[in-house]
Amino acid sequence: xxxxxxxxxxxxxxxxxxxxRIGLLLFILIVFIFLMALIGNLSMILLISLDTHLHTPMxxxxxxxxxxxxxxxxxxxxxxxxxxxHGNKSISFTGCGIQSFFFTTLAVVEALLLTSMAYDRYIAIxxxxxxxxxxxxxxxxxxxxxxxxIGSINACxxxxxxxxxxxxxxxxxxxxxxxSN
Numbered sequence: 001x002x003x004x005x006x007x008x009x010x011x012x013x014x015x016x017x018x019x020x021r022i023g024l025l026l027f028i029l030i031v032f033i034f035l036m037a038l039i040g041n042l043s044m045i046l047l048i049s050l051d052t053h054l055h056t057p058m059x060x061x062x063x064x065x066x067x068x069x070x071x072x073x074x075x076x077x078x079x080x081x082x083x084x085x086h087g088n089k090s091i092s093f094t095g096c097g098i099q100s101f102f103f104t105t106l107a108v109v110e111a112l113l114l115t116s117m118a119y120d121r122y123i124a125i126x127x128x129x130x131x132x133x134x135x136x137x138x139x140x141x142x143x144x145x146x147x148x149x150i151g152s153i154n155a156c157x158x159x160x161x162x163x164x165x166x167x168x169x170x171x172x173x174x175x176x177x178x179x180s181n
Contacts, residue, residue: 027084031102034077041070057135058124061117067111072106075099093163101159108151114141 048063076099083089091099123134131151 007037023084030077031081034073034081037073037109038070041066041073056130057120057137057140058117060137061113061120061144065110065113065117068106068110071102072110075106089106096161097163100162101155104155104158105148106133108154109147112147112150113144116140116147119143 017044025091044066046057048066079095079099083091120135121138124131127134
């Protein structure tokens, strides 16, 4: 019974893919979707940066959204694919914290960036003659920088809070109680 009262430094992942042909098919499908998203977002960023007609606040914000989406998918899918290929079914406590931080940061930044894009469209529709004054390059850079700062602070707070929960201790106590009765 003592073996059930051990703590671990890793989180055990039950996995998304079953060890069968269905799991392999799901893995190939997810990798295909990942590569398509990667190519699409990189193409969008490249096209917006190369075409001078697209150097407006709306397209600048759209390129930032593509950058966030590119980072968003790169936070989880490569680790998941690597773990599937190597048969690894765990993630370290630190790795989980880092992945959680980046995932949460990008989620908050994406929401704030979409809000900035909505504000850009609001100004363009409601104040078309004041658009160049209210949505200058400086304002766009400030909105994007503010989004990243707020997203990072929010994610840091959430990640620190989540990582202070005693996962292994609670799990070991439950198992000890279960097996001692």
